[in-house]
Structure formats: structure tokens, C-alpha cells
Amino acid sequence: MKKDYAQRGLPAPDEATVKEPCLGKGVDAPDLATVKDFLRFHAALGRGRGLIAEDITASSVNTFTEWFFAGFTRVTGTPIDKKKRSEVYKVS
Numbered sequence: 001m002k003k004d005y006a007q008r009g010l011p012a013p014d015e016a017t018v019k020e021p022c023l024g025k026g027v028d029a030p031d032l033a034t035v036k037d038f039l040r041f042h043a044a045l046g047r048g049r050g051l052i053a054e055d056i057t058a059s060s061v062n063t064f065t066e067w068f069f070a071g072f073t074r075v076t077g078t079p080i081d082k083k084k085r086s087e088v089y090k091v092s
Contacts, residue, residue, distance in 0.1 A: 001013050001017075001018055023072075023075050023076060024076065025076060025077050026076065026077060026078060027076045027078060028078060029072065029076075029078050029080045029081075029084075032084060032087055032088070035068075035088055036088060038068075039061060039064075039065060039068075039088065042061065042064060043056055043061050046060070046061070046064075062089060065088055065089070069085055
């Protein structure tokens with residue numbers, strides 16, 4: 001966005017302007033495939049918590065997922081359907 005604004009001769013956007021298209025009030029929830037890709041990314045980069053576990057566990061990914069859903073709903077005001085959320089926890 002900085003580059004785009006600079007090309008237009010505008011000052012760099014502030015943090016709120018950058019977040020608005022993704023985390024503004026009323027923004028639609030991401031589709032299931034996007035959420036799953038994001039969680040795979042998180043798991044691939046994740047590490048265990050200190051002495052408890054060296055590697056990330058399914059339980060810690062599920063906890064992070066719940067935090068993600070709760071935070072998205074709190075920030076955007078868009079509830080995520082419980083049935084759609086439950087699909088994320090199914091592992092094949």
C-alpha cells in the first residue's frame with residue numbers, strides 16, 4: 001500500500017487505513033479454505049511453549065483457532081457460523 005500511495009503522491013497510509021479492508025466493522029468472514037491455509041501457515045511456523053512441548057500440538061493449534069475466531073468476531077462484529085467453524089477442526 002505504501003508504494004501505491006507514493007505513486008499517487010499521497011502520504012503513507014496509517015495502520016487503521018491498512019486494517020480497514022480486512023478487519024473493519026462488518027467485513028465478511030474468510031472462507032473455509034482461507035482459514036485452513038492460514039492455520040497450516042501458523043502450524044508450520046509454530047513452536048511449542050517452552051518446556052511443555054518442543055513442537056506445536058493439535059491442541060495448541062485448536063486453541064489458536066478459537067482465539068482467531070473470537071478475535072475476528074470481536075473486531076469486525078461479524079459472527080462466524082458455528083457449523084463452518086467446526087469444519088476447521090476435522091482432520092483427514
